[in-house]
Amino acid sequence: MDILEKIQTQGLIFDGAMGSILISKGITGGEAPEQWNLTHPDIIMGIHQAYYDAGSDVVSANTYGASAIKLKKMGVSQSVEIVNRAGVQIARKVCGKGRYIAGELGLLGDMLAPMGPVSFDQAVDCFAQQAGFLEDEGVDAFLIETIFDINIAIAAIKAVRSVSEKPIFCSLTFKKMKRGFFTIFGNSPTDSMKSLVDAGASAVGANCSIGSRTMIDLADEIRKSIDVPVIIMPNAGMPKVTKDNTVFYPEDETFFANNIKKIKELGVEIVGGCCGTTPEYIKKIKEII
Numbered sequence: 001m002d003i004l005e006k007i008q009t010q011g012l013i014f015d016g017a018m019g020s021i022l023i024s025k026g027i028t029g030g031e032a033p034e035q036w037n038l039t040h041p042d043i044i045m046g047i048h049q050a051y052y053d054a055g056s057d058v059v060s061a062n063t064y065g066a067s068a069i070k071l072k073k074m075g076v077s078q079s080v081e082i083v084n085r086a087g088v089q090i091a092r093k094v095c096g097k098g099r100y101i102a103g104e105l106g107l108l109g110d111m112l113a114p115m116g117p118v119s120f121d122q123a124v125d126c127f128a129q130q131a132g133f134l135e136d137e138g139v140d141a142f143l144i145e146t147i148f149d150i151n152i153a154i155a156a157i158k159a160v161r162s163v164s165e166k167p168i169f170c171s172l173t174f175k176k177m178k179r180g181f182f183t184i185f186g187n188s189p190t191d192s193m194k195s196l197v198d199a200g201a202s203a204v205g206a207n208c209s210i211g212s213r214t215m216i217d218l219a220d221e222i223r224k225s226i227d228v229p230v231i232i233m234p235n236a237g238m239p240k241v242t243k244d245n246t247v248f249y250p251e252d253e254t255f256f257a258n259n260i261k262k263i264k265e266l267g268v269e270i271v272g273g274c275c276g277t278t279p280e281y282i283k284k285i286k287e288i289i
Helices: 003-009 019-024 033-039 041-054 068-073 080-094 120-136 150-163 189-199 212-225 253-265 279-288
Strands: 058-060 100-105 141-147 168-172 175-177 180-182 203-211 230-235
Touching: 019 033, 019 041, 033 041, 033 080, 041 058, 041 080, 041 279, 058 141, 068 080, 068 120, 080 100, 080 120, 100 120, 100 150, 120 150, 141 150, 141 203, 150 168, 150 189, 168 189, 168 230, 175 203, 175 212, 180 212, 189 203, 189 212, 203 212, 212 230, 212 253, 230 253, 253 279
Parallel strands: 058 100, 100 141, 141 168, 168 203, 203 230
Antiparallel strands: 175 180
16 A cells, blocks of 8 residues: 555554654764764664554654755765665664655755745755655655745755655644744745645645644644645644753643544544654554544
């Protein structure tokens, strides 16, 4: 069964966070998580395995920030090709029958002109290079996520479409304002989702930035705005800092999974977790839905 058929017949459960787990494994603020594909492949593979074991249908290769622009900004000396190919190869080692791998693309580390130094065409070229390696390694789909600038999302979609015909899932981040939900650039969910679909996305939605309870209202708005599949992956609440500067996420697995169930009941086909979630959250989702 290909991934689009599974979405239509059964829905999909993605994995949860990678970054917050790597922090618990000892990664420092100055390290690129994607470099761990080369320096700590067993840890990355173990995280993927744990998500599959918990019930994830799809894991995202550890390639979120593995574009040439972002890797250079993080001081990574290894080539874009090596980092991206390794990310998919690690996931492939534990991807069993009926499971899928998404090649993940994310922020460039710089903003688009005129706010930043990267032109739209440069962003397309950069994403296309990365997506080409992911396509060559045989990913089942592409996940463009945690994007706050819709123009970066459109550049990434255009880039992927230049090298692949595989499904593209694209997810933006929103904030809840007095007037409703908007990106930090003032784009509404309805207008944003339509723009992403017009650009070539196969499924669209939201992730990160807000907790699961607030995400129910956003998911409802998104579901009503478009006809393509919807992907929703909240945080485990908003991060809080303890007196000893430890960051934690307040929503436990049961609270989170019950809200994911409510999101599914809205007609959302694709769910998963973002910051603060772990394989235990995915396991609870699987049990409840």
